Amino acid sequence: MIVDSSKGIVRFKVVYHGIALSGKTTNIEQLAKKSGLDLLSFDTKGERTLVFDFITKKIKTDGFTLTFSIYTIPGQNIYKDIRRMVMRGVDAVVFVVDSSEKKLKENAEFIGILSQDLKAYGKELEETPVVIQYNKRDLPDALPLETLQREVYIPGKKTVEAVAIRGTGVVETFDLIAQELKEKFRKMIG
Ligand SMILES: Nc1nc2c(ncn2[C@@H]2O[C@H](COP(=O)(O)OP(=O)(O)OP(=O)(O)O)[C@@H](O)[C@H]2O)c(=O)[nH]1
Ligand SMILES: [Mg+2]
Incomplete structure (x- = not known):
């Protein structure tokens, strides 16, 4: 979180994390489309994210402009160094799970990877x-x-269902994470 009180701007970094092909890029593509924002994608090979995707979303509240920088990690493990880099300075995470039965184990194990990625930055x-x-x-x-x-769960965290490819649940998901960040910011400014 970066606060520039002279300009009334607060910046948050939100990262979409989760296994390869779970639908992280699809989420932010849909979010960009629904909010009329431009999506910046770096080095994609077909549909696979090699570096990251990025959009910025602004919300005005309490006399402040909240700016959300939204990134996706590449889920494939061969890009783990890039994944770590994208996680630098993260304030909040959307963990995108692939509901397929075949992906259950991989999804569950990836929570451990998320935890390590945060720990790498002291979080x-x-x-x-x-x-x-x-x-x-x-x-x-x-x-x-x-x-x-029950199986892909982090205690105390909110959950939401989605069909990102149809845009279902995409805005709801982002609103939930934005709400949590707003509350954190409100507590901070008292
Ligand atoms: N059936 C179905 N397919 C989806 C859904 N969301 C995304 N997909 C498809 O899943 C594939 C992977 O989606 P991406 O958004 O590229 O996945 P990603 O998580 O960014 O993948 P990496 O960049 O490799 O980590 C694409 O073919 C999407 O169209 C969904 O809700 N339902
Ligand atoms: Mg991607």
Whole structure:
């Protein structure tokens, strides 16, 4: 969080994290489309993110302009150094889960990777605002919500369902994380 009180600007960094192909880029593409923002994608190979995608979203509140810089990590493990780099200075995370039964183990293990990525910058998962998005609810082999909430779960974090490819749940997810950051900021300014 960067606060420039003379200009009334607060900057937050939100990172979409989660396994490869879970739908992180699709989320921010849809968010950009719905909010009329331009998406900047670096070095994509086909649909796979090699570096990151980026958009900026502004919200005015309490006499401040809140600026959200929104990034996606590349989920593929061969890009783990880039993933770490994208996580630098993160304020909040949207953890995008692929609901497919075949991806259950990988999703669950990736929570450990998220935790390590935060620790690398001195942050604890428990204290970081995180929203878990169960994406691809349209898949024929999508696990029941209750199974995912039990198996791919971080205590105390909000969860939301989505079909990012159709834009369903995308704005709701972002609003949840933005709300948490707003509350954190309000507490900070008293
Ligand atoms: N069926 C279905 N497919 C989806 C959904 N969301 C995304 N996809 C598809 O999943 C594939 C991967 O989506 P991306 O958004 O590129 O995934 P990513 O998480 O950015 O992947 P990496 O950049 O490799 O980490 C694409 O073919 C998307 O169209 C969804 O809700 N349902
Ligand atoms: Mg991507």
